[in-house]
Amino acid sequence: MTTFLLRRIALIVPTLFFVSLLIFGLQQLLPGDPATALAGEDRDPAVIAFLRQKYHLDQPLPVRYALWVEAVAQGDLGESIRIKRPVFDLIAEKLPVTGELALMALLVALAIGLPAGIIAAVKHGTPVDYGASMAALWGLSIPNFWLGILLILLFSVELGLLPASGFVSPAESLQQNLLTLIMPAFVLGNAIAAVMMRHTRSAMLQVLSADFVRTARAKGLPEIRVILRHALRNALIPVVTLGALEFGQLLSGAVLTEQVFAIPGFGKLIVDAVFNRDYAVVQGVVLFTAFTYILLNLFADIAYVVLNPRLRT
Amino acid sequence: MTAQVFGALPAEEFPGEPPWLRAVRRLVRRRAAMIGLAVGLFFILLAMAAPLLAPYDPLATNWAAVRKAPSVIHLFGTDEIGRDVLARVIWGSRASLLAGLVSVMLALALGVPIGLVSGYVGGILDGTIMRLIDAMLAIPFLILAIALAAFLGPSLTNAMIAIGISQIPIFARLTRGQVLSVKHEDYVEAARAVGNPQYRIVLRHILPNIVPPLLVQATLATAAAIIAEASLSFLGLGQQPPNPSWGSMLNTAKNFMTQAPWMAIWPGLAIFSLVLSLNLFGDGLRDALDPRRE
Numbered sequence: 001m002t003t004f005l006l007r008r009i010a011l012i013v014p015t016l017f018f019v020s021l022l023i024f025g026l027q028q029l030l031p032g033d034p035a036t037a038l039a040g041e042d043r044d045p046a047v048i049a050f051l052r053q054k055y056h057l058d059q060p061l062p063v064r065y066a067l068w069v070e071a072v073a074q075g076d077l078g079e080s081i082r083i084k085r086p087v088f089d090l091i092a093e094k095l096p097v098t099g100e101l102a103l104m105a106l107l108v109a110l111a112i113g114l115p116a117g118i119i120a121a122v123k124h125g126t127p128v129d130y131g132a133s134m135a136a137l138w139g140l141s142i143p144n145f146w147l148g149i150l151l152i153l154l155f156s157v158e159l160g161l162l163p164a165s166g167f168v169s170p171a172e173s174l175q176q177n178l179l180t181l182i183m184p185a186f187v188l189g190n191a192i193a194a195v196m197m198r199h200t201r202s203a204m205l206q207v208l209s210a211d212f213v214r215t216a217r218a219k220g221l222p223e224i225r226v227i228l229r230h231a232l233r234n235a236l237i238p239v240v241t242l243g244a245l246e247f248g249q250l251l252s253g254a255v256l257t258e259q260v261f262a263i264p265g266f267g268k269l270i271v272d273a274v275f276n277r278d279y280a281v282v283q284g285v286v287l288f289t290a291f292t293y294i295l296l297n298l299f300a301d302i303a304y305v306v307l308n309p310r311l312r313t
Numbered sequence: 314m315t316a317q318v319f320g321a322l323p324a325e326e327f328p329g330e331p332p333w334l335r336a337v338r339r340l341v342r343r344r345a346a347m348i349g350l351a352v353g354l355f356f357i358l359l360a361m362a363a364p365l366l367a368p369y370d371p372l373a374t375n376w377a378a379v380r381k382a383p384s385v386i387h388l389f390g391t392d393e394i395g396r397d398v399l400a401r402v403i404w405g406s407r408a409s410l411l412a413g414l415v416s417v418m419l420a421l422a423l424g425v426p427i428g429l430v431s432g433y434v435g436g437i438l439d440g441t442i443m444r445l446i447d448a449m450l451a452i453p454f455l456i457l458a459i460a461l462a463a464f465l466g467p468s469l470t471n472a473m474i475a476i477g478i479s480q481i482p483i484f485a486r487l488t489r490g491q492v493l494s495v496k497h498e499d500y501v502e503a504a505r506a507v508g509n510p511q512y513r514i515v516l517r518h519i520l521p522n523i524v525p526p527l528l529v530q531a532t533l534a535t536a537a538a539i540i541a542e543a544s545l546s547f548l549g550l551g552q553q554p555p556n557p558s559w560g561s562m563l564n565t566a567k568n569f570m571t572q573a574p575w576m577a578i579w580p581g582l583a584i585f586s587l588v589l590s591l592n593l594f595g596d597g598l599r600d601a602l603d604p605r606r607e
Contacts, residue, residue, distance in 0.1 A: 029461070274462075
């Protein structure tokens with residue numbers, strides 16, 4: 001297990017190197033002079049000269065890359081051109097909002113995806129299974145921004161039950177906070193619930209035909225106990241690790257969901273940055289996302305080994 | 314999976330039948346896949362015949378018919394500047410299908426050769442390419458597409474490039490995995506033993522044998538690319554106004570939800586139907602091409 005862990009951690013280094021190259025390379029895609037592009041609307045030659053010097057644009061490319069990596073390693077992701085604040089601070093400020101949304105979405109996904117997957121597998125080949133599988137495919141095919149709009153039309157415009165947009169911090173009012181996040185969390189959790197249902201179903205189908213499940217049944221254990229104690233515990237191993245891997249889906253979805261519901265989170269930060277040509281923020285957000293994804297992937301792999309006794313040698 | 318669910322009939326095997334013909338027979342028996350294919354073809358037809366089918370010019374504004382509810386004159390209603398929603402939905406199918414097809418072709422054209430070389434050559438080259446692919450996969454698909462579209466500039470062409478590049482890792486990974494599983498098969502060893510050059514072994518002996526999973530992935534990736542294009546257009550990074558695109562129509566519609574809800578219904582329904590049809594077809598194709606799923 002130690003060898004596995006060391007090997008797995010060692011693999012992160014080259015991946016991080018390439019991630020840094022990719023994100024640094026994004027800046028090279030800017031048409032024309034990067035300093036002019038970075039200056040945005042401000043075409044003052046003094047500003048452009050200042051930016052050229054500040055971002056070492058007068059230096060050769062490898063030097064610029066080395067300087068950029070050095071700064072990033074020290075937590076300096078650059079500064080927002082528009083709001084004149086460090087990108088790291090902006091990310092830290094928006095992260096709790098998206099974090100809460102993502103956590104609620106994950107809970108929604110678990111609450112729908114797991115039971116649906118279990119029931120579909122237990123009722124394999126019946127109309128219940130067909131229905132659940134079809135619902136999962138619908139969940140995967142519906143664009144979440146459209147689902148968001150439909151929910152707003154129904155629950156806010158028609159029924160007037162939930163606020164259509166906005167965000168209230170839990171410190172301000174927990175009740176309002178939950179009310180504003182119910183629809184976005186459902187929208188975001190919907191696609192992940194579909195993926196989770198498919199994975200749970202196929203993992204349960206495999207486990208339900210295994211010898212140990214047959215033995216449990218032969219012992220005369222009640223069916224519910226066989227399913228929940230024996231089958232599900234084993235089927236859950238791949239599903240648990242899936243949670244970490246769905247992080248990317250959560251963040252991508254959050255960008256759109258936050259846009260529909262006007263939630264001032266991480267997703268809105270990157271979209272606003274794109275329109276304000278605030279490239280340092282775009283780069284910072286992408287870098288932070290990739291870094292988190294790599295770490296979560298590592299944890300998922302470790303969790304997989306820890307949860308699966310057969311791999312724990 | 315869903316195609317199975319929709320009750321495929323038991324297979325009849327004909328000895329000596331070419332594998333592709335068997336796959337087609339299996340596919341045709343899957344009702345869900347056939348419904349998916351029919352809906353997909355309907356949208357292709359719609360896109361191709363847009364000038365003939367659209368009842369109005371999709372760009373023509375009519376200030377006397379601003380935000381009119383669906384009626385006999387405007388079946389899907391009109392938008393905030395009096396443009397016919399049906400005409401815009403019909404013309405918008407072009408942007409969606411174009412984005413889906415072009416970006417997947419781009420991803421295939423770059424991802425498959427990368428995967429072929431990586432899997433066949435192996436060693437340090439494989440390790441390096443795979444770390445690069447890992448790095449690309451570490452950035453969520455849409456975030457990478459948004460970042461690329463941001464730096465390249467917002468337009469439908471750049472959105473297609475961004476989506477295509479973001480999908481390269483999926484095809485490179487899949488191709489590499491498939492190459493690794495067949496490169497020590499007897500027929501490949503035989504081709505090597507008779508002195509075939511490396512490129513010929515890869516292109517003539519390995520590639521044709523790994524096409525089925527690539528075909529399935531391409532279908533599902535097209536569905537994902539259509540959603541991605543709609544998402545980028547919804548964010549304002551894809552098709553630029555006034556040209557119609559389902560995503561940008563929804564972006565506008567969200568500002569008029571209380572006054573003109575129909576503006577949000579039809580473009581969304583179009584994206585959903587097209588993506589669902591491709592997913593149904595892709596699932597059916599996967600089942601039809603995999604003998605173990607029979």
